[in-house]
Amino acid sequence: MLYHFCDYRFVYCSPFIGKGAKEATAPGMARHRRRNKEGDKKEIIIGQAVSLSGPQAEGVALSSAPVYKMWIEDVNAQGGIYVREYGERLPLKYISYDDGSDIEQMKKLIKKLILEDEVDFLLPPWGTAFLYEAATIANKYSYILIGGAGGAIELKEAISNLPYFFSTLNHAETQVPVLTDILVDLGVNSVAAVFVRDLHGIEYMGELPYPPGLGA
Secondary structure, three states, X not given: OOOOEOOOOOOEOOXXXXXXOOXXXXXXXXXXXXXXXXOOOOOEXXXXXXXXXXXXXXXXXXXXXXXXXXXXXHHHHOOOEEEOOOOEEEOEEEEEEEOOOOHHHHHHHHHHHHHOOOOOEXXXXXXXXXXXXXXXXXXXXXXXXXXXXXXXXXXXXXXXXXXXXXXXXXXXXXXXXXHHXXXXXXXXXXXXXXXOOOHHHHHHHHHOOOOOOOEO
């Protein structure tokens, strides 16, 4: 099976995003099984609505877009992913739309990927608020959404009601204490930070107490 999960649903342990991806199955692919008997299913379609422009674009360019591109290139260089139902390897096709850092536009584009493009898998948008909205839509249509940039604790708590959403990023409660310990060990006395006032930014910078010895 493609998906292998750890005990905690917010930790994603699948080999899906590594070179060892061997097999694929998903609700999105199920709708293609009948027509593939005629041999016209030639690729696994990966869809993504993401911020390629607007205020979030720099974060996408730095932290996620190159990783997905590298993964797709690596998998296709090996001949694609083996799909047991079809008895063959299928290459990956990537469809992306620019949401312009607009959450309402992202929601429309996610629905387009599902209902019009009929993608097999969804890659995530960028940002906690965007990810939460995308996960809700994916769950409605029984589409697996592989989570990415979004680490608010509220998102973690919502996962139990979103069975088709799997987050790959740990959350503020685990990231911030480790980061502050490192800074203290390095002798850092003060920190300045600029952040967006959404779930992610507020929890990372406002809701967690500062440890002794480190001010902001």
